[in-house]
Amino acid sequence: MIATGNLAVLGAQWGDEGKGKVVDLLSPAFAVVARSQGGHNAGHTVVVDGDEFILHLIPSGILHPGVTCVIGNGVVVDPAALFAEIDQLHARGLDTAGRLLVSSRAHVILPYHRDIEAAAEDRLGAQRIGTTSRGIGPSYEDKAGRCGVRIGDLADARPGGRLAALIEANVAERNRTVAGPALDWRAVLEDAAGVWPRLSPLVADTSRYLHDTLEARRPVLFEGAQGTMLDIDHGTYPYVTSSNATIGGVCTGLGVGPRALDGVLGIVKAYTTRVGEGPFPTELDEPLAERLREWGREYGASTGRPRRCGWFDAVGVRYAVRVNGMTALAMTKLDVLDNLDELRICTGYRRGGRVLIDPPATIGELAACEPVYETMPGWAGRGRTAGVTDERDLPAAARAYLARLEALGGAPVAIISTGSDRGETIVRPDSPIGRWLAACVPAGEHTR
């Protein structure tokens, strides 16, 4: 264990920034990796020696046998999805026994949540959110509505008990609002309670566990899901997910205080993507979007949907740095830009006669904004970044691009990812956070 403090890793765009790879890279230096929000809507891709793992619910730290993983109270858990993920890891030789904990306070996703979500998206028609259809939003709605089922509730399925009453009422509500065949609440109850024997060994008071871990000075990595622009408060509401993907979500979603956080690492892609509907100021037209999508394999890790692609949006990243207090950035997928002659960076949003330096609050205002671009030379034909592990080997234009993004983003870039494999990474030791992160990465992990 080498990390000398606790680190939060958060997305600074619309998710899919490459958090999985960065968390995987840093995990060996931490005792615990903890997830605080979201559910199996997330798709964290990790490539180990050419072998691809996609994790949705379980923190990416699980790929390292010495790391314990925590699914916190702020996460919404679909037990079937959790078991499928555990089974998949087992099938590939990774044992999770004894090192995966689920909060008894986490809310459960039940089949009626998916039905309610599908009906809501149908009703919205052209205004639909374009969700991942996993039941995430309705499960959080029940949580806020104080009628949600929590993991701990699954222990007691007695007739007339709390779980039975909750499910009976929630299914009745679902049957009132969703067209088609009605659900039988007794069957839902039986299925929900049926997961308990397998789930119960994992269930814990994870806030207490984290407290004890922190007291013992064992380092914790807090793994975010989605990204700042998908945050329910700070994102492009209503085209957002239903949880706080920003820094506050780490504390509320795990039951830890803010002083537990020694650093906040923001993950940014060297360009921008978004999956689902909603405003996206720097979105590219086809065919350039299509080329980026192909080079970057920009298809949703959870749903397979093609991601919308656009230029780097420094307005959004600067905002994410501010909202989360990010102390450093990790820049991913620089190599995807290797074939471009010219790059654009959005430095402001023009609205009427004014240039805004912050994203406006409403989607109407955001949709009326025109990105203000700065153009920089690309490095096509003048070197490549793919697989580079020493910054001095990057083409000069790539170094200039990074320096500009860093200046506009407002936080130092400590990690540069030049490919999907663990080894295809540059960890910069030239800043305090960079030195700290470099020390976190075991020798040999970031060099070929």
Ligand code: IMP
């Ligand atoms: P939900 O989280 O399934 O409710 O979807 C709400 C919005 O968040 C949709 O635009 C989704 O595409 C987006 N979203 C949710 N999770 C992720 C993610 O992990 N990466 C990128 N987009 C996501």
